[in-house]
Amino acid sequence: MGNCVYCGKKAGLFKSVHPECEEKHSQGIAKIKKLPLLYSIDEPFAQTIEASKQIAADCFIDELARLRALIDGIGMLAEKYLDDGVITVDGEKTMSALVTSINYDFSAINEKIKKGVALRNLAEGTMPNIKLDRCPIDLEENERIIYVFSGVAFYRTARAGQYEEKNSGFLRGAKRDYQGPSIFKGYPVAGNALEPIDVGKLFVTDKNIYFYSEAMNEKISLNEIMATTNYNDGIGIQKDEKAAKYTVFKMLFHPEDGWFVCNIVLYLLEAIKGAQINVPNDIAKEPLQTAAEEKEDAGMKPEEIRGKHFEYGKKIVEHYALRNKNPTHLYLAIQFCYDQIKIAKYALPELMKGTKMPRMKDSDKFMKELLDFQSGKTKEEPSSYEEGEFDCIKMSHPPTHAGYTQLCIIRAQEERWEEVLSLATQAKTEGWTGDWDKRIEKARKKLGA
Numbered sequence: 001m002g003n004c005v006y007c008g009k010k011a012g013l014f015k016s017v018h019p020e021c022e023e024k025h026s027q028g029i030a031k032i033k034k035l036p037l038l039y040s041i042d043e044p045f046a047q048t049i050e051a052s053k054q055i056a057a058d059c060f061i062d063e064l065a066r067l068r069a070l071i072d073g074i075g076m077l078a079e080k081y082l083d084d085g086v087i088t089v090d091g092e093k094t095m096s097a098l099v100t101s102i103n104y105d106f107s108a109i110n111e112k113i114k115k116g117v118a119l120r121n122l123a124e125g126t127m128p129n130i131k132l133d134r135c136p137i138d139l140e141e142n143e144r145i146i147y148v149f150s151g152v153a154f155y156r157t158a159r160a161g162q163y164e165e166k167n168s169g170f171l172r173g174a175k176r177d178y179q180g181p182s183i184f185k186g187y188p189v190a191g192n193a194l195e196p197i198d199v200g201k202l203f204v205t206d207k208n209i210y211f212y213s214e215a216m217n218e219k220i221s222l223n224e225i226m227a228t229t230n231y232n233d234g235i236g237i238q239k240d241e242k243a244a245k246y247t248v249f250k251m252l253f254h255p256e257d258g259w260f261v262c263n264i265v266l267y268l269l270e271a272i273k274g275a276q277i278n279v280p281n282d283i284a285k286e287p288l289q290t291a292a293e294e295k296e297d298a299g300m301k302p303e304e305i306r307g308k309h310f311e312y313g314k315k316i317v318e319h320y321a322l323r324n325k326n327p328t329h330l331y332l333a334i335q336f337c338y339d340q341i342k343i344a345k346y347a348l349p350e351l352m353k354g355t356k357m358p359r360m361k362d363s364d365k366f367m368k369e370l371l372d373f374q375s376g377k378t379k380e381e382p383s384s385y386e387e388g389e390f391d392c393i394k395m396s397h398p399p400t401h402a403g404y405t406q407l408c409i410i411r412a413q414e415e416r417w418e419e420v421l422s423l424a425t426q427a428k429t430e431g432w433t434g435d436w437d438k439r440i441e442k443a444r445k446k447l448g449a
Helices: 018-036 047-058 063-081 089-098 106-123 255-276 293-296 300-319 327-344 344-353 363-375 402-415 419-430 438-448
Strands: 010-013 145-162 166-171 196-207 208-212 217-221 225-231 232-240 243-253 353-359 385-393
Touching: 018 047, 018 063, 047 063, 063 089, 063 217, 089 106, 106 145, 106 243, 106 255, 145 255, 196 255, 225 243, 225 255, 225 344, 243 255, 243 353, 300 327, 300 402, 327 344, 327 402, 327 438, 344 419, 402 419
Parallel strands: none
Antiparallel strands: 145 196, 145 243, 166 225, 196 208, 208 217, 225 232, 232 243, 353 385
């Protein structure tokens, strides 16, 4: 006759537990795990500990099992607060109170909290500043260390222009927001095109990214970065140089830090680069043109305005078509959209006046000249246009505008609906042909207006 391992009473022949005792024990463990989730910062955690002891006494739970359940509950609370990697101020205070109330090594949770606080500070515009007793890199004046990663593998592609667009992070000319850990799952650093360079430490500062090892010291200015790639165990960087090779930093010691380093760099790049992207005065707070530039555009000759308008339109189409081959092309397409928008209010009146086109020759006249050239009677190949004679081709209705249309499409894909609304409204007001009402209506719905 065996005794129950929970209540200690007889359990029956060849039995060691009472089913009801086992169930009560399981329920007690679950209750203790939930206690930290119910904790309020306004009360001492000692009350929670006492509540766990009472549950343990009622549910046949020994001291070790009670502590394990309580610690598991604290871990569950940490996961809740850090679900998207960023922790609130209240969450930070609560976790600080919990992890200091029990004699246990919470270093793993503390490290996650530290990262969550760093991301929160960056999102709020506050730059962390880590002080090191011995810093192996030469920092610039007033440069602040945001974070240091150990055990980082440094890779480069064998040749320039091998940027990986899939799972892109930061892209100059495009707005990117914080990206939670779940986005990075299942996309590790890999590929035969990568050449291993060295293993060392990665220093991320508010101005640069440094790779340091005993053999080398590599520095990448944040101002030089054109785009990044998100990996679940690292980050890829493409510099804004034609001959620049694609660089990858892989977190060897802590592969789970891939999302963290990607978001730190993303926040820093958005903060630094955001103010450098040119946008029209009607769309952004910062003016696209100075007063002198505005006056210069207003004083352009009609043929110059038309020429620029068509040139920018052609560039938009060319670069947007190549956007998947290299992120630089999307950035350039956006810039040419803004350039064309900048002169839009001057271009439309000129286009509506009509375009002077060379006058075509009479077909019989042209054919005679062509036969004479082919037979050798004349030496100069004839033109199909009359020399020095022109016709004025007038438009029956306003044309479409490549800059407004393409930029509306790009910003809608990025869900930047305020800018879509401004762009479409401005294009409609100026009189360009397009489905502006539909775009305006959709943007307002997205904005909840």
